[in-house]
Amino acid sequence: MEWTALVDKVDQSRDWESCLFGLSGDPLEPNNGANVWRSNGRLHLFDERTPDASGNIKVTDARPWEKDLDEIFNEGVGLFDKEKRKAVYSQYQHIVFEQAPFIYLVSPMDIVAVRKTLGNYQPTQLSQSIAGLHNIEEIYKTEDGKKQ
Secondary structure, three states: OOHHHHHHHHHHHOOOOOOOOOOOOOOOOHHHHHHHHOOOOOOOHHHOOOOOOOOOOOOOOOOHHHHHHHHHHHHHOOOOOHHHHHHHHHHHHHHHHHHOOOOOOOOOOOOOOOOOOEEOOOOOOOOHHHOOOOOHHHOEEEEOOEEO
């Protein structure tokens, strides 16, 4: 099915029974997925709610765990301390695991290769989706694997 037709069925006409989506998230910033997890989010596909005439979604029937997710994302977006953010967003992951609103079919696997002329290149599962250069200021050029 053509992409815009699919989006129209899911977001506007709601003429669908099941859908296979590739929702991608940001592994480093959980709040970038808030549009999926907030009960009034436009991509809250597991329980869509119709916007009013002004385009706002008013939620009056959220499940208790959806309300918890709303609170978590409201709190998390305003935190700057890494440890506090981690604790808050860990709660969201626990809820999503327990409630299973989506059936995840695949997880990406990244295979990384680098020439031996680069030193201190440290790929991680989190960094690969953003070019794998999280430690770019620490990468150095080598000659035959030896630091220049």
